[in-house]
Amino acid sequence: MGFAMSDTHDVLFRSLADPTRRALFERLCREGEKTVGTLTAQAGISQPAVSKHLGILKQAGLVLDRHEGRQTHYSARPAALSPLAEWTRQMAGFWEARFDQLEDLLKRMDQ
Amino acid sequence: MTDTANETLSVVVERDIPHAPEKIWRALTQPHLIEEWLMKNDFQPRLGHRFSLRDEWGGVLDCEVLAVEPNRTLSYTWNFAHDDPAFDLRSVVTFTLTPKGAGTHLRMEQAGFGPEQKQAIGGARHGWQQFLAKLERVAERPDFPGETM
Numbered sequence: 001m002g003f004a005m006s007d008t009h010d011v012l013f014r015s016l017a018d019p020t021r022r023a024l025f026e027r028l029c030r031e032g033e034k035t036v037g038t039l040t041a042q043a044g045i046s047q048p049a050v051s052k053h054l055g056i057l058k059q060a061g062l063v064l065d066r067h068e069g070r071q072t073h074y075s076a077r078p079a080a081l082s083p084l085a086e087w088t089r090q091m092a093g094f095w096e097a098r099f100d101q102l103e104d105l106l107k108r109m110d111q
Numbered sequence: 112m113t114d115t116a117n118e119t120l121s122v123v124v125e126r127d128i129p130h131a132p133e134k135i136w137r138a139l140t141q142p143h144l145i146e147e148w149l150m151k152n153d154f155q156p157r158l159g160h161r162f163s164l165r166d167e168w169g170g171v172l173d174c175e176v177l178a179v180e181p182n183r184t185l186s187y188t189w190n191f192a193h194d195d196p197a198f199d200l201r202s203v204v205t206f207t208l209t210p211k212g213a214g215t216h217l218r219m220e221q222a223g224f225g226p227e228q229k230q231a232i233g234g235a236r237h238g239w240q241q242f243l244a245k246l247e248r249v250a251e252r253p254d255f256p257g258e259t260m
Contacts, residue, residue: 035129092122092124094124099124099126
């Protein structure tokens with residue numbers, strides 16, 4: 001059907017399935033680059049836990065890290081969400097085309 | 112699936128069509144007409160009826176009628192079974208017809224995920240749609256600090 005979910009989708013969905021990770025990612029999207037320390041201060045969980053979540057987001061390509069001295073800075077990479085948008089676009093395209101055919105059919109049908 | 116509808120990814124396609132709901136309903140529910148715009152099928156407008164949609168490439172969708180409200184709502188499952196979870200699709204397609212002027216507003220919503228994804232979103236507290244929409248808005252802001260989409 002061409003609606004296949006690839007491994008990329010899996011990794012994306014899994015990494016964003018956790019509310020804490022989603023909150024971290026949203027915050028980086030909203031507020032720009034942050035250090036692990038700054039993110040920990042407001043996350044309500046330990047720094048190792050925050051680092052672990054950031055590691056998973058990084059694997060999914062959702063965040064980038066940058067080392068500066070002893071600090072690690074993280075920033076969001078929303079372009080990594082595009083496979084999700086692509087899946088939606090693909091399905092929408094399928095239905096738009098079918099609706100075109102439906103309209104053609106309706107024109108041919110008797111009232 | 113309907114219980115978690117706000118936690119699934121869905122696609123909505125809407126169109127104003129210059130034909131009466133009754134006529135569109137026929138095209139949505141009569142097998143020979145469905146075949147003309149969608150796929151070969153053994154559809155029956157009966158709750159719980161199981162049928163197949165067969166595409167021109169040999170793909171077969173397993174479907175079951177979930178809702179039939181003549182001239183208003185038609186809903187059925189749209190499942191594509193595949194051993195590879197990446198290709199396995201479980202979804203629900205719902206057509207809603209609303210009279211609009213001399214014609215009809217036709218809305219199609221397809222909602223669902225493969226089992227892997229369904230499992231993954233099980234713990235999700237927020238709707239995915241909402242989440243993605245919010246992120247899209249953030250990412251579209253001109254002062255967005257990250258890279259562009």
